[in-house]
Amino acid sequence: MMKKTDSNYSRRSFLKVTSLSGGGMMLGISWFASAKPEDSLAELNIEPVWQEVTSFIKIASDNSIKIFSPNPEFGQNVMTSLPMLIAEELDVDWKQVEVEQGNYDPKAFPRQFTGGSQGIRMAWKQLRTVGSAGRQMILTAASQAWNLPVSELTTANGMITHAFSGKSETYGTFAAAAAKLPVPKDIVLKGNQSFRLIGTPQKNVVAPKIAQGKPLFGMDYREAGMLIAMTERPPAFGMQLKSFDATAAKKMPGIVDIFPIQVFKDDHKFAGFDTRSFNEVIAVVGKSTWDVMNARKKIKAVWEVAPERKEMGVNNRETTVPSGLESTTKHYAQMLEMSKNPGVVERKDGDPEKAFAEAKHVIERTYTAPFLAHNIMEPTNTFAHYVGDKVRFVAPIQIPDWIMPSIVARLGIPKENISIELVRMGGGFGRRAYGHYMIEAALISKQANAPVKLIYSREDDVSAGIYRPSYQLTYRAAFDENKKLIAFHAKGGGVPESPLHANRFPAGAIDNYLAESFVIPSNITIGAFRAPRSNFNAAAEQSFLDEISEYMGKDPIVFRLELLQRAKDNPVGKTNDYDASRYMGVLELVRDKSGWGKPENAGKKRGVSAYFCHNSYAAQVIDLQVKGDQVTVDQVTTALDCGVVVNPEGAKNMAEGAAIDGIGNALFGQLTLTDGRTDQRNFDTYRMIRHNEAPKNIDVHFVKNEIDPTGLGEPPFPPIFGAMANALYQATGKRFYQQPFQPQLKG
Amino acid sequence: MIKKYSVKINKKVHQVEADENMPLLWVLRDILGMEGTKYGCGVGSCGACTVHLNGDAVRSCQLPISALAGTEITTIEGLSAKGDHPVQKAWVDVDVAQCGYCQSGQIMSAAALLKNTPNPTEEDIENFMTGNICRCGTYTRIKKAIQLAASK
Numbered sequence: 098m099m100k101k102t103d104s105n106y107s108r109r110s111f112l113k114v115t116s117l118s119g120g121g122m123m124l125g126i127s128w129f130a131s132a133k134p135e136d137s138l139a140e141l142n143i144e145p146v147w148q149e150v151t152s153f154i155k156i157a158s159d160n161s162i163k164i165f166s167p168n169p170e171f172g173q174n175v176m177t178s179l180p181m182l183i184a185e186e187l188d189v190d191w192k193q194v195e196v197e198q199g200n201y202d203p204k205a206f207p208r209q210f211t212g213g214s215q216g217i218r219m220a221w222k223q224l225r226t227v228g229s230a231g232r233q234m235i236l237t238a239a240s241q242a243w244n245l246p247v248s249e250l251t252t253a254n255g256m257i258t259h260a261f262s263g264k265s266e267t268y269g270t271f272a273a274a275a276a277k278l279p280v281p282k283d284i285v286l287k288g289n290q291s292f293r294l295i296g297t298p299q300k301n302v303v304a305p306k307i308a309q310g311k312p313l314f315g316m317d318y319r320e321a322g323m324l325i326a327m328t329e330r331p332p333a334f335g336m337q338l339k340s341f342d343a344t345a346a347k348k349m350p351g352i353v354d355i356f357p358i359q360v361f362k363d364d365h366k367f368a369g370f371d372t373r374s375f376n377e378v379i380a381v382v383g384k385s386t387w388d389v390m391n392a393r394k395k396i397k398a399v400w401e402v403a404p405e406r407k408e409m410g411v412n413n414r415e416t417t418v419p420s421g422l423e424s425t426t427k428h429y430a431q432m433l434e435m436s437k438n439p440g441v442v443e444r445k446d447g448d449p450e451k452a453f454a455e456a457k458h459v460i461e462r463t464y465t466a467p468f469l470a471h472n473i474m475e476p477t478n479t480f481a482h483y484v485g486d487k488v489r490f491v492a493p494i495q496i497p498d499w500i501m502p503s504i505v506a507r508l509g510i511p512k513e514n515i516s517i518e519l520v521r522m523g524g525g526f527g528r529r530a531y532g533h534y535m536i537e538a539a540l541i542s543k544q545a546n547a548p549v550k551l552i553y554s555r556e557d558d559v560s561a562g563i564y565r566p567s568y569q570l571t572y573r574a575a576f577d578e579n580k581k582l583i584a585f586h587a588k589g590g591g592v593p594e595s596p597l598h599a600n601r602f603p604a605g606a607i608d609n610y611l612a613e614s615f616v617i618p619s620n621i622t623i624g625a626f627r628a629p630r631s632n633f634n635a636a637a638e639q640s641f642l643d644e645i646s647e648y649m650g651k652d653p654i655v656f657r658l659e660l661l662q663r664a665k666d667n668p669v670g671k672t673n674d675y676d677a678s679r680y681m682g683v684l685e686l687v688r689d690k691s692g693w694g695k696p697e698n699a700g701k702k703r704g705v706s707a708y709f710c711h712n713s714y715a716a717q718v719i720d721l722q723v724k725g726d727q728v729t730v731d732q733v734t735t736a737l738d739c740g741v742v743v744n745p746e747g748a749k750n751m752a753e754g755a756a757i758d759g760i761g762n763a764l765f766g767q768l769t770l771t772d773g774r775t776d777q778r779n780f781d782t783y784r785m786i787r788h789n790e791a792p793k794n795i796d797v798h799f800v801k802n803e804i805d806p807t808g809l810g811e812p813p814f815p816p817i818f819g820a821m822a823n824a825l826y827q828a829t830g831k832r833f834y835q836q837p838f839q840p841q842l843k844g
Numbered sequence: 845m846i847k848k849y850s851v852k853i854n855k856k857v858h859q860v861e862a863d864e865n866m867p868l869l870w871v872l873r874d875i876l877g878m879e880g881t882k883y884g885c886g887v888g889s890c891g892a893c894t895v896h897l898n899g900d901a902v903r904s905c906q907l908p909i910s911a912l913a914g915t916e917i918t919t920i921e922g923l924s925a926k927g928d929h930p931v932q933k934a935w936v937d938v939d940v941a942q943c944g945y946c947q948s949g950q951i952m953s954a955a956a957l958l959k960n961t962p963n964p965t966e967e968d969i970e971n972f973m974t975g976n977i978c979r980c981g982t983y984t985r986i987k988k989a990i991q992l993a994a995s996k
């Protein structure tokens with residue numbers, strides 16, 4: 098069954114084809130700048146800058162098909178799933194498709210953006226439209242060549258067939274003719290029931306190269322004459338460079354030059370993703386990484402405490418970055434102090450003050466978490482070559498569009514003179530949304546007058562990061578004499594941002610509700626980290642719900658379902674940002690798949706948790722055992738509702754990874770500071786989850802529906818923290834309020 | 845001090861001039877242009893740089909070039925000619941990789957494990973592989989892939 102697309106895409110885009118010299122067809126799609134942004138785009142503050150023609154598909158006469166994957170790849174496997182969308186509508190055999198990473202080209206590719214779990218969601222109609230248009234043009238070309246009506250022709254696996262006559266030919270046969278045809282005005286998309294490829298498990302198209310250790314990453318990039326650069330920076334946040342002497346360092350073997358660079362100009366207008374940990378650093382340029390690492394040790398630098406500074410935002414809003422050497426213990430004390438004062442009211446329903454005053458019983462708990470470092474396995478790096486007034490990058494970067502204006506502003510060259518080759522990223526998790534390292538590499542290349550690859554050592558990467566903030570949430574629940582929940586209060590704050598999502602569950606399910614926030618200014622740099630804010634909210638909120646359900650004598654799943662039923666039938670307030678039915682759906686699925694409450698599981702130490710973020714719903718049940726300070730996770734059962742699943746193989750892998758990553762961060766993850774210096778500098782001090790600590794088994798289940806796909810990279814991550822805390826309680830009889838959990842198992 | 849060394853890597857002898865303390869990792873990556881062996885920590889804590897030294901898994905970031913006389917090194921590039929070592933095939937079959945950055949090291953560790961312990965228990969796998977970090981969290985798939993390779 099086919100259905101006409103109801104999207105705006107066909108109206109505001111046109112397709113253009115160009116003939117390949119070899120007699121094939123190249124299909125592109127163009128997006129008018131005048132188009133109104135989709136609501137979802139507006140939500141993300143992404144400006145559509147798509148104006149001219151680009152190419153996603155190449156079909157050659159021999160019927161080989163190349164599909165370009167537009168989005169930067171960091172392990173979320175979009176290089177497989179995005180081309181699958183095109184191949185589905187194009188109706189080609191997936192086995193004949195070769196996938197290539199598209200380079201940065203906003204005119205060619207409408208949305209080269211990896212972040213916010215939006216890749217598939219945003220591409221769902223766009224890329225299927227690209228594929229469908231190609232198919233329709235080839236059909237038209239075949240119908241003209243055979244003198245047969247299009248309605249009598251069918252396509253499958255890159256072949257066109259006329260059933261009556263038995264004629265059958267490849268797409269490649271008609272590709273050249275199709276390229277000369279006008280592009281169809283109305284693009285028709287398949288109905289979900291007709292999918293042949295979408296929804297089938299497909300292996301990562303890059304897997305064979307990865308298994309052979311091919312040089313796919315920014316770290317692996319090299320070219321003739323390339324030098325290696327590293328940067329030396331203050332030993333602690335809150336410090337800056339006063340002076341340095343590089344005489345001895347410059348004499349070290351292989352060293353070409355040593356000089357300071359200033360990352361952003363003093364009057365820079367900071368956009369949201371212009372964060373960098375230190376603005377003035379010393380660049381060391383040499384022939385090999387080892388030479389540069391050794392020379393760094395010989396630099397005699399004098400650092401001083403930096404004064405308070407103002408940063409001007411692009412919105413002309415000024416931020417004050419305080420002076421001082423900060424410590425984690427002080428942050429915790431500050432947050433606790435702040436939590437005692439009234440915060441900024443983010444939402445209020447009913448009369449919470451009165452309800453708390455009249456309550457028969459109140460439970461109050463405070464949850465705290467440290468900073469987390471991204472610890473991307475491939476440390477931060479970029480290749481840059483600055484020649485004349487042009488610069489060429491080979492960069493692992495999640496959102497090239499967001500760093501471009503800053504590169505332009507810093508280097509003073511037009512954006513046409515900047516090219517970016519996108520390379521596979523060895524992890525991102527938000528870290529590579531902050532492209533300051535590209536500016537650093539370009540400045541170093543310019544000064545050194547050579548192509549350079551800038552590399553962060555692991556110590557640089559850990560100790561000069563853009564961290565997940567340190568957060569705190571205090572919850573209060575009020576009960577009447579029948580232990581009925583009558584009011585709920587959340588007060589959340591952090592260094593330097595609040596984690597609060599005031600309109601998320603359980604808002605909407607409780608008559609009297611109050612959400613307040615506070616912030617503590619800081620000079621520690623923070624940024625997006627896999628499901629920002631949600632990754633802490635879920636931990637705190639889901640632990641608290643577990644504790645109050647126990648007080649009420651209710652099963653934790655039943656309790657959540659009752660609240661959600663209320664939010665569904667008779668929601669409090671109009672700004673609730675979740676769909677209660679879908680929330681219930683994942684809880685029910687995880688309950689059934691984990692055998693929750695079944696007699697055979699009575700002896701298991703298990704915890705449950707559910708959360709909504711990035712448009713998707715996730716619930717998890719963890720079974721574990723604790724011996725001394727050793728935690729063995731026997732089983733993780735995950736239920737997800739992210740709408741249609743494009744590639745179940747990749748989707749499962751990512752959900753499994755989210756569980757392991759989440760368990761690791763919940764048990765061990767912490768970046769603490771003493772007088773501005775990070776206590777962890779490398780993997781010998783920053784505790785990562787390892788093989789023997791990973792769950793013995795992980796099952797991932799998807800709610801089956803026909804809803805357009807939503808995010809998947811982030812949603813399964815936040816709830817795992819809550820499920821861990823709740824399962825640990827079952828195993829130890831102890832509640833866990835402070836992350837990471839594992840150190841509290843000692844003794 | 846810069847000296848001349850000859851090192852046998854993937855059955856081929858290479859002549860290199862390098863600082864005596866330069867770890868094999870950087871000899872491979874910066875001098876010989878063999879970039880399958882990855883840098884993750886430089887302190888022996890992550891396993892991204894794992895290679896085989898006389899058949900055993902070792903961390904190349906901890907091996908100075910001056911210590912390699914008379915040894916045979918195998919890197920991921922030399923594990924098989926066409927990426928068809930049973931471990932590499934199992935990695936593709938089980939669809940292990942996410943970002944993939946840690947996987948050269950994981951594969952080299954796994955290949956060394958299976959060479960000495962052709963039928964490892966789950967515990968053998970966990971213990972042997974504990975030195976290899978994967979931030980993306982592919983550990984359960986790695987275990988499945990090792991079991992698959994062992995069964996072939």
Ligand code: FES
Pocket residue numbers: 882883884885886887888889890891892893894903904905906
């Ligand atoms: S780079 Fe050698 S163990 Fe991490």
Ligand code: FES
Pocket residue numbers: 172474523524941942943944945946947977978979980981982
């Ligand atoms: S696959 Fe990304 S670190 Fe292992």
